[in-house]
Amino acid sequence: MIAADYFDGRSSRRHPATLGLRDGTVVVEGDFGRRSTALGAVEICTGADQTLSTIRFADGAMCEIRDSAAWAAELAGAGIGADAVAHAERRWHWALAALAGAVLIIAASYAYALPWIAGLLAPAIPQAVTQSISDTVLKGLDGGLLAPSKTSPQRQQEIAAKVAALAGPGQLPPHRLLFRAGPTLGPNAFALPGGDVVVLDELLALATRDEEVVAVVAHELGHLRHHHGMRQLLQSAVVSFVVGVYLGDVSTVVAGLTALLLESRYSREFELEADAYAGRLLLATPASIEPLIDTLLRLEQAHAKRRAADRGGLFGATDLLSSHPDTAGRVNALRAMKR
Amino acid sequence: MNATSCYETLGVVRDATPEAITAAYQRCLGELRASLNGPNPPPPERLDALRAAYQTLGNPAARQAHDAALSPPTPAVSADEGERRPYPFAFTGEGGEYFRIWIVNLFLSLITFGIYSAWAKVRRETFFHRNLTLDNSAFSYHGNPIAILKGRAIAVVLLIALSAAQNAGPFAYGIAVLALLPVVPWLIVRAFRFRAHNTSYRGLRFSFHGTYRQALTAFVGYGLLAAISFGLLFPLFYRQQRTFVLDNLRYGSAQFHCTASNGQFYGIFLKPIGLALAGMFAIGFLTAAGGAPKLLLPLAFGVGTMALMLFLLPYIRVRTTNLVWNHVSLERMGFSSKLAVLPYFGLLAGNMVLLLLTLGLYWPWARVRLARYRASCMSLLSAEALDSFVAGESANAAAVGDEVSELMDIDIAL
Incomplete structure (x- = not known):
């Protein structure tokens, strides 16, 4: 169970809530009641480090999760990891490889691709x-x-x-x-x-x-x-x-x-x-x-x-x-x- | 008198527009219908209450009577001002973090011949939105990459057509520009709608309700006025642009409103212009008196132009941003903007030097530093918790305007 803030999509009122994953469903509980939705039907956006993570429901309701690391661990337990691009964005060696790649592409376009075209x-x-x-x-x-x-x-x-x-x-x-x-x-x-x-x-x-x-x-x-x-x-x-x-x-x-x-x-x-x-x-x-x-x-x-x-x-x-x-x-x- | 007000029944604020009330009514009806087959169906009176509330609020006279029966909508202003407390904005992103996002997405855009750039834009905007926080909640970005890609394609075609016309000669270019002039306000409206609609905070979206006619007046009409008055009416033009944006912006169903006056805008522009005129006059006087070496005139001219570019634009940006946001109201709330000219200038100058030294690689850090400083100077002033906003009607927005304005470098930042 992870602490989260729930917003119902109709007002900006913050509802303190708890969030958990059970057998492929997201369960949110708070003063508004209890809401369980299949994992496939929510939009998951995990933030890096100190950034908030969110999950968004189809009707516009959303949860903000402050403890991104714990939430990422919970998601990983359910077999959901960050997508490849987000993964690369979080690591310096991938970023430096992208920098080298970008320089290489620009140099190659200048030296070969442009004259060829x-x-x-x-x-x-x-x-x-x-x-x-x-x-x-x-x-x-x-x-x-x-x-x-x-x-x-x-x-x-x-x-x-x-x-x-x-x-x-x-x-x-x-x-x-x-x-x-x-x-x-x-x-x-x-x-x-x-x-x-x-x-x-x-x-x-x-x-x-x-x-x-x-x-x-x-x-x-x-x-x-x-x-x-x-x-x-x-x-x-x-x-x-x-x-x-x-x-x-x-x-x-x-x-x-x-x-x-x-x-x-x-x-x-x-x-x-x-x-x-x-x-x-x-x-x-x-x-x-x-x-x-x-x-x-x-x-x-x-x-x-x-x-x-x-x-x-x-x-x-x-x-x-x-x-x-x-x-x-x-x-x-x-x-x-x-x- | 009703036990609950018609506003509460429909879940709208006291100064909701008729459109917002209609939308709320339809939403409530929809919910009612959906819950009829559920485990605990609502009492039959609920439908009657909704209908009665909608009929009351839909009729201006009835609504006025209803309002009078309720307690006054806003507490006295003086009592309210004293209790407002600042909710500071903050930007939590790090330069290194944005550098990695930027370079990875740049690489992917390059190897996909630019197609991925639409997705890259979503990732960039997401970074800047999610790291902007207010009262422990972050902003969110909802732009759809496919919509952005379509917008980009149209923007590129437009630009190619424009540059082809430019190559074909001044006559063709003139015709193309004239043909594009009526399209510009439309693009501007679309751009703001797309940006506002795709920004949310605490699960509520922003929305933009400016019309083509308003944009035509603010941008083309006042732009022409500023041009034919040799810039004398430029502050007026500047104010029109800012108020056009803010007076048409809503958060949920709450309306932004900007009360900064023309006189205040002139106040900002007069000082630097007066300074420049005084400087020119002093140099002219010295040269005429023969007391100055010959080299002084071109030197002063060069330095003056540099100062204009480096100092004047940031100065006006800082002062107008403060002016505008210190006069913006959102329901009973206000804003406070405390940008300072010298630190802002120092930030820009430092960024410029580091950009040159790193051949442009410092760019992500530069942007993040600017975002941090801007957020740190901004607060929302409110006497109550930020809980009382409710959703407005929802609408879709296409990305064409946003993309064209981005490619053409039209500055429409708030």
């Missing part, structure tokens, strides 16, 4: 959508960072023809070469998700031969082939959302920088993937991979010089758009392909 979804996005995204981005750049190209239409056609000759008809991903001048961006080329590959005049000026330009375009075609643009868009949307929810209360700047840091890992992988694609295309050409390697090294030098020239532009557009870190690693990977 984005890889599945990106090719399924209709061309009309990707094209409209490309157009918007290009319009924005044309209004600011980019200027009309000074390269002659003839030379543009020559380069386009050399790119088309990289593989048989229909084997390259659908693309359109666009030429622009980008005085603030420096020697560069980039692919937009809709299939536009923008080549800057500064890259043509830096290249010593056309093969080098073709090699860079081949790298950008790799981005198109693997749908890197859309994948990056999807992944960063999810990453910034999650980081925003987690860190949103701290500061938007902290959240933004953290998201940027986390996303940069994805872009490194994409660069290597695009290099591998370009490498396969270039191996079949007479000049082989060398033009790509030369350009990578020269680009690195050029960008280092520009960085030295304008210090303080650490978060400027130059560094954000030229996310090609670790040139040595990329060159090594390309050389390994040749062997």
